[in-house]
Amino acid sequence: xxxxxAVIGNPIGHTKSPMIHGSFAQxxxxxxxxxxxxxxxxxxxxxxxxxxKAGGRGMNVTAPFKLQAYALATERLxxxxxxxxxxxxxxxxxxxxxxxxxxxxxxxxxxxxLGFPLEGARMLVLGAGGAVRGALQPxxxxxxxxxxxxxRTQAKAVDLAKQFAGHGRVQGCGYGDLAGERFDIxxxxxxxxxxxxxxxxxxxxxxxxxxxxELAYGKGLTPFLRLAQNAxxxxxxxxxxxxxxxxxxxxxxxxxVRPDTRSLIGRMAIPLV
Numbered sequence: 001x002x003x004x005x006a007v008i009g010n011p012i013g014h015t016k017s018p019m020i021h022g023s024f025a026q027x028x029x030x031x032x033x034x035x036x037x038x039x040x041x042x043x044x045x046x047x048x049x050x051x052x053k054a055g056g057r058g059m060n061v062t063a064p065f066k067l068q069a070y071a072l073a074t075e076r077l078x079x080x081x082x083x084x085x086x087x088x089x090x091x092x093x094x095x096x097x098x099x100x101x102x103x104x105x106x107x108x109x110x111x112x113x114l115g116f117p118l119e120g121a122r123m124l125v126l127g128a129g130g131a132v133r134g135a136l137q138p139x140x141x142x143x144x145x146x147x148x149x150x151x152r153t154q155a156k157a158v159d160l161a162k163q164f165a166g167h168g169r170v171q172g173c174g175y176g177d178l179a180g181e182r183f184d185i186x187x188x189x190x191x192x193x194x195x196x197x198x199x200x201x202x203x204x205x206x207x208x209x210x211x212x213x214e215l216a217y218g219k220g221l222t223p224f225l226r227l228a229q230n231a232x233x234x235x236x237x238x239x240x241x242x243x244x245x246x247x248x249x250x251x252x253x254x255x256x257v258r259p260d261t262r263s264l265i266g267r268m269a270i271p272l273v
Contacts, residue, residue: 105246
């Protein structure tokens with residue numbers, strides 16, 4: 001019997017999830033039907049319950065519903081609890097289980113696909129919003145030397161760092177506090193690239209870095225990546241690997257099989273030029 005899964009968001013026309021999970025199912029021999037649902041901004045819970053009633057087994061959740069999905073869940077795994085949001089739901093009887101694979105997908109892409117170990121690394125992460133919050137626990141679990149959070153509103157970065165202080169060495173600061181600092185990996189977790197803008201980052205903070213990673217995907221050489229390129233950073237990457245890797249973790253959670261990801265990432269990647 002074909003099992004039903006879906007991604008829910010609003011808008012949803014841009015989603016790559018049906019293609020990604022369809023590829024995973026074909027490669028692993030799993031009998032699933034995966035669709036895209038444009039959820040109602042006012043009736044998100046009703047849409048989820050209707051999908052469950054129709055036989056749905058699980059859902060990916062994208063903007064703007066990650067907080068509502070978190071609230072709807074009857075059980076939340078640790079990553080979802082720490083992130084305060086969820087990007088995946090699993091339905092088991094009356095139970096709605098919630099997890100968050102965004103940060104794990106990002107960590108897997110950096111380490112497995114790009115070949116940059118996080119253990120002992122000095123990491124700079126730009127931004128202090130939901131995407132960064134979801135990545136902190138997976139980052140810190142790899143025992144980097146330090147994760148520095150830089151944000152326009154310094155207090156927000158400092159507060160977020162305090163919340164995760166028990167998981168590893170993490171610091172919060174403003175962009176103006178980065179003078180003289182050097183990092184191995186710099187990650188843009190702000191939404192600036194979605195507007196073709198540049199975070200208020202000095203090129204000096206990128207000098208000596210080995211990897212510059214843009215969470216946005218499919219945008220080509222964003223202002224952040226161009227700044228990194230001009231600063232001499234040897235490896236540039238966007239978020240397509242994170243997208244596929246977080247999907248693979250959800251697929252594993254649902255189906256008990258982890259699909260190969262590298263060939264699909266290669267097919268989806270857009271040259272950073």
